[in-house]
Amino acid sequence: MRKNTGRTRLMLLFLLIMALLVTACGAGGNNANTKADTSQENNQEGNSPASGDTGTAAGEKVKLKFTFWGSPQEKQAVEDAIKAFEAKNPNVTIDSIHIPGTDFLQKLNAMIAGNEAPDLSYSAAWKLKMGEEGLIYNFFDLMKEDPSIKKEDYLQYAWWNWDTDKSAGPYQASVVPSLMYNADLFKEAGVELPPTKAEEAWQWDEFVETAKKLTLDRNGKHPDDPGFDPKNIKQYGVKFSLSWLSYMPLVLSNGGDYLTEDGKEFGLSKPEATEAIQKIADLINVYHVAPSPVQASSIPAPATALQSRKVAMVIDGSWNHLDLSKANINWGVGVLPVLKDYKTFFLGGSLIIFKSSKHPKEAWEFSKFLTDPENVLELHQGLWMPQLKQWYEDPKLVDSWANEELPGRPAGFQDAVMRSTYEHAEPSAENNVRNFVEIDAAVTAGLDQVWLGTKTAAEAMKEVEAKVKPLVKGTYLK
Amino acid sequence: MRNRAWVEKGLVYLVLVAGGLFSLLPLIWLIRSSLMDMGQIFELPPIWIPDPFRFGNFSEALTILPFGRYFINTTVIVIFTMLGVLVTCSISAYSFARMSWRGRDLVFGLLLSSMMLPYAVTLIPTFIGWSKLGLTNSFIPLIAPAWFGGGAFNIFLLRQFYLSIPRDLDEAAYVDGASHWRIFISIIIPLTRPALVVVGLFTFLASWNDFLGPLVYLNSESKYTLALGLQQFKGMYAAEWHLMMAAATVVLAPAIVVFFIGQRYFIEGITLTGIKA
Amino acid sequence: MEPVSSLSVNRAKTKRSSYRNELLGILFALPAILGLLIFTLGPMIYSLYMSFTDYSGSNSPTFIGLDNYTRMFSGEDQYFYKSLGVTLYFVVLSVPTGIIYSFLLAILLNRNIKGKAIFRTVFYLPSIVPIIAISFIWLWLLNPDLGLANEMLRAIGLPGSQWIFGEKSVVPSLALMNLWTTGGTMIIFLAGLQDIPRSLYEAIEIDGGSKLHKLRNITIPMMTPTIFFNLIMGIINGFQVFSQAYVMTSGGPNNASLFYVFYLYREAFQFSRMGSASAIAWVLFIIIMLLTYMVFKTSKKWVYYEGDEAR
Numbered sequence A: 001m002r003k004n005t006g007r008t009r010l011m012l013l014f015l016l017i018m019a020l021l022v023t024a025c026g027a028g029g030n031n032a033n034t035k036a037d038t039s040q041e042n043n044q045e046g047n048s049p050a051s052g053d054t055g056t057a058a059g060e061k062v063k064l065k066f067t068f069w070g071s072p073q074e075k076q077a078v079e080d081a082i083k084a085f086e087a088k089n090p091n092v093t094i095d096s097i098h099i100p101g102t103d104f105l106q107k108l109n110a111m112i113a114g115n116e117a118p119d120l121s122y123s124a125a126w127k128l129k130m131g132e133e134g135l136i137y138n139f140f141d142l143m144k145e146d147p148s149i150k151k152e153d154y155l156q157y158a159w160w161n162w163d164t165d166k167s168a169g170p171y172q173a174s175v176v177p178s179l180m181y182n183a184d185l186f187k188e189a190g191v192e193l194p195p196t197k198a199e200e201a202w203q204w205d206e207f208v209e210t211a212k213k214l215t216l217d218r219n220g221k222h223p224d225d226p227g228f229d230p231k232n233i234k235q236y237g238v239k240f241s242l243s244w245l246s247y248m249p250l251v252l253s254n255g256g257d258y259l260t261e262d263g264k265e266f267g268l269s270k271p272e273a274t275e276a277i278q279k280i281a282d283l284i285n286v287y288h289v290a291p292s293p294v295q296a297s298s299i300p301a302p303a304t305a306l307q308s309r310k311v312a313m314v315i316d317g318s319w320n321h322l323d324l325s326k327a328n329i330n331w332g333v334g335v336l337p338v339l340k341d342y343k344t345f346f347l348g349g350s351l352i353i354f355k356s357s358k359h360p361k362e363a364w365e366f367s368k369f370l371t372d373p374e375n376v377l378e379l380h381q382g383l384w385m386p387q388l389k390q391w392y393e394d395p396k397l398v399d400s401w402a403n404e405e406l407p408g409r410p411a412g413f414q415d416a417v418m419r420s421t422y423e424h425a426e427p428s429a430e431n432n433v434r435n436f437v438e439i440d441a442a443v444t445a446g447l448d449q450v451w452l453g454t455k456t457a458a459e460a461m462k463e464v465e466a467k468v469k470p471l472v473k474g475t476y477l478k
Numbered sequence B: 001m002r003n004r005a006w007v008e009k010g011l012v013y014l015v016l017v018a019g020g021l022f023s024l025l026p027l028i029w030l031i032r033s034s035l036m037d038m039g040q041i042f043e044l045p046p047i048w049i050p051d052p053f054r055f056g057n058f059s060e061a062l063t064i065l066p067f068g069r070y071f072i073n074t075t076v077i078v079i080f081t082m083l084g085v086l087v088t089c090s091i092s093a094y095s096f097a098r099m100s101w102r103g104r105d106l107v108f109g110l111l112l113s114s115m116m117l118p119y120a121v122t123l124i125p126t127f128i129g130w131s132k133l134g135l136t137n138s139f140i141p142l143i144a145p146a147w148f149g150g151g152a153f154n155i156f157l158l159r160q161f162y163l164s165i166p167r168d169l170d171e172a173a174y175v176d177g178a179s180h181w182r183i184f185i186s187i188i189i190p191l192t193r194p195a196l197v198v199v200g201l202f203t204f205l206a207s208w209n210d211f212l213g214p215l216v217y218l219n220s221e222s223k224y225t226l227a228l229g230l231q232q233f234k235g236m237y238a239a240e241w242h243l244m245m246a247a248a249t250v251v252l253a254p255a256i257v258v259f260f261i262g263q264r265y266f267i268e269g270i271t272l273t274g275i276k277a
Numbered sequence C: 001m002e003p004v005s006s007l008s009v010n011r012a013k014t015k016r017s018s019y020r021n022e023l024l025g026i027l028f029a030l031p032a033i034l035g036l037l038i039f040t041l042g043p044m045i046y047s048l049y050m051s052f053t054d055y056s057g058s059n060s061p062t063f064i065g066l067d068n069y070t071r072m073f074s075g076e077d078q079y080f081y082k083s084l085g086v087t088l089y090f091v092v093l094s095v096p097t098g099i100i101y102s103f104l105l106a107i108l109l110n111r112n113i114k115g116k117a118i119f120r121t122v123f124y125l126p127s128i129v130p131i132i133a134i135s136f137i138w139l140w141l142l143n144p145d146l147g148l149a150n151e152m153l154r155a156i157g158l159p160g161s162q163w164i165f166g167e168k169s170v171v172p173s174l175a176l177m178n179l180w181t182t183g184g185t186m187i188i189f190l191a192g193l194q195d196i197p198r199s200l201y202e203a204i205e206i207d208g209g210s211k212l213h214k215l216r217n218i219t220i221p222m223m224t225p226t227i228f229f230n231l232i233m234g235i236i237n238g239f240q241v242f243s244q245a246y247v248m249t250s251g252g253p254n255n256a257s258l259f260y261v262f263y264l265y266r267e268a269f270q271f272s273r274m275g276s277a278s279a280i281a282w283v284l285f286i287i288i289m290l291l292t293y294m295v296f297k298t299s300k301k302w303v304y305y306e307g308d309e310a311r
Helices: A002-028 A031-047 A072-088 A101-113 A127-132 A139-144 A183-189 A204-213 A244-253 A271-285 A302-307 A320-326 A360-371 A373-380 A395-402 A413-423 A436-452 A457-471 B002-033 B056-064 B067-098 B104-114 B119-132 B140-147 B152-163 B167-175 B180-191 B193-209 B212-217 B226-237 B241-261 B263-276 C002-050 C067-073 C079-109 C116-128 C131-141 C148-155 C170-180 C183-194 C198-206 C211-239 C243-249 C260-270 C274-302
Strands: A062-068 A092-098 A159-163 A166-170 A177-182 A233-240 A311-317 A331-334
Touching: A062 A072, A062 A101, A062 A360, A072 A092, A072 A320, A072 A360, A072 A373, A092 A360, A101 B119, A101 B212, A101 B226, A101 C260, A127 A159, A127 A166, A139 A166, A177 A183, A177 A244, A177 A302, A177 A320, A177 A413, A183 A311, A204 A233, A204 A271, A233 A271, A244 A271, A244 A311, A244 A436, A271 A436, A271 A457, A302 A311, A302 A320, A311 A320, A331 A413, A360 A373, A373 A395, A395 A413, A436 A457, B002 B241, B002 C079, B002 C116, B002 C131, B002 C170, B056 B067, B056 B226, B056 B241, B067 B104, B067 B140, B067 B152, B067 B180, B067 B193, B067 B226, B067 C002, B104 B152, B104 C002, B119 B140, B119 B212, B119 C002, B119 C260, B119 C274, B140 B193, B140 B212, B140 C002, B152 B193, B167 B180, B180 B193, B180 C002, B193 B241, B193 B263, B212 B226, B226 B241, B226 C131, B241 B263, B241 C116, B241 C131, B263 C116, C002 C274, C067 C274, C079 C116, C079 C170, C079 C183, C079 C211, C079 C260, C116 C183, C131 C148, C131 C170, C131 C243, C170 C243, C183 C211, C198 C211, C211 C274, C243 C260, C260 C274
Parallel strands: A062 A092, A233 A311
Antiparallel strands: A159 A166, A177 A311, A177 A331
């Protein structure tokens, strides 16, 4: 028995030492972080005794719970904006809770179920269901009492409505599908850079040809060269993000849409749409200029992928401009390739205010603050784009966020991203199509097979059509 | 005859070595990759020994996300869970092994059958219960169950140990007027210390490795455990394999260390559950 | 009279003290009893009730009878049969392979072998790796382009697989991963093997029986209780596979790894349909109970209990 006791003690000692060591190592790099956290906690403690429970009278301390997602950079920028808001409104403290995007909805649901819903939150398409269930404020009601907010100031389709007169708010900022590229790779291949004007957009065949020239296998061969090895591609010509964000512009360009024009039928199974989707799949399986989902899984996020020369062009969300501006790389933006007309869209989330909030007034003020590009200008110079018309029309305002001298705004940005979208904007499927979340889940599953080349777009979408039939219930915006 | 024996022996070793490689290769692959840069990782044929060793991956991976905080969170949960299990489970197991009361066998039977209940059944109601108490997004839902008997499996395990202690010992003490509590503290506990170590180790691992619990109960990033941090890491740095492997190694290391410290106890513990089942 | 009264006093005393003892016993077991009530029985009843309601977690539950169940079984919820099929496939693949593989290793290890302890440790090691780390490792090993698995297949001239990216190969891939973590099962088998009395083998040796003979006539029959135990636990655990799919495949491609618990998790925590998720959980419970019952039923035919005759 003695022996055993000794051993157990020894083990405990060992464990303790290990724990200390690991803590020391882990904490080493995070000193700054820990400090920030403590100071925040101190703040909260300092305020909590004073923060009353019901009153929202001016001067009284109010604490708002705000949940949001985003990359480390976005997190930083949002926290800076919060500080600016708190400086302006000394009676309000924002308790910001950063929740990683992948689990966001689940965590938010958990908070709601526990009667701990935040006062306001970032939100994606699931917010409409919350609107229907009466969990969040109708933005139109709130807007009526605040003359500073006018519906017509916003981009036409920037609204998240769950009924004709009920809204979860306008985009808090917008983003667009964007073609980004590594200019060095174009130079090395001797290929002309992508056009930046919508009128000059590449026709699909031109796009494919360019992508071929930018695709290299392990031996430096292009897809049309004899002996090209599609199994060992070192550099892909283009990478599509393979979500609706990337394929919808092409579908729209070809005259298709998510639903048919009358909104009564599933549109992606119609020939105009399947043709466009098939063209993207062919990039992968026929021309070998784009990675399949399998291959894409070993390609890093767009900025890193372009920088590490894994791909020459990326078609993905414009939020990547921020990362690109921080990566040490000679990058640029072009207009999207087309099949027929140039068509694209803005998309974005909105800030929702929960009915359970005890301080809806302050929440409204904060949501206005965060939604006003002026207050988060830094974010609008790379990560986001404004959602107010004026910011696209007033040259002075345009210059403040889209000046091509800014690191997040490369040469040609105003034509290739700003104007091309502003002038050719359709509604985005996400906030236009009813039951989008459920329909998209089925579509995404069906498209897996198309990208993998086991089914044609027409076949796969036909199957999806049958599945989503009961879900197709028209549109909200157009 | 001799030859045949040799061939047979060779075959046995061949299968064992193959199985051993199957078990070890993934772990070796993990560790070697955590010490390489992006270029080396993908080299073909694979390199097995990093050159140079890039310990920088660890500091890079650990600074991207607040892993220090995750580590502290995980440690707090693990320690309080272990304490809860050890205290309440040993007491309960004593009752099932040494005391007689009406309904004891029924309760024990229920406990045993609860081991077969899919956790999915109790997950949702328990979650709703905690959330109505406003205790989600805290460590309490993860720790509290440990303080209520510490799980049927552990009670079962300890009871088995207690039953293997000769009854004469505590009966003698009982006749001498010692209370159950005294017997428990001064006879049973000292005699079953190895068993407690087994239970402690199992609990450590289960709690350290738990993924679903924290996933369901912890909301804000500042409360995340290592497992959740790692999952988050995957979403952000997919395809940056060297960093992912470095982060995974950091989460894995404590489990391996604890395993090697208590190896003997582990094997003993599992052995005991198996035979008497 | 004297002796009688003393006896009755004694009896009263014992009664009182046994009453006290009873209370004390319950008191000692109280944590476990409360735990059983609070964390098992209570939730079970609550869950059963919820399964008959429409409940989002934040609204007040409304009673809707069997609607949640009919929605599942009628196929209106297209994921129910899909996830059930996927999960059954996983159980059918992973449970037998896991048992055979670990049984084989245990038999080999039970011989007179050098480095027995090392092998035992090596085989057991993977089962202590956190599931999230397991997923990371295999996510990469099984990467069709860059993973070690395909690299090795190609080296010996075999075509690679799509592994977790292929609709057909994703479940077998996860079953293979499962095989990697069966160290615990192996150790239980090993313990069982060591419990078989030498004398039984000696009897066969005297009769000149071969090793195969020993395996068939002694080892396997004597091990049936352990196999039975591992089979039941394997089925129960197999039906509840979740984390791998959550981390590695998100249920894809095309829902080919949408395991039952993942489906349940999505219903509860992403779609906030607690009532329907409770119904899903109860169906799982009943399926597992039925299967276990069936295994128990057949066990009389193939499980050999030592001392059965004696009883």
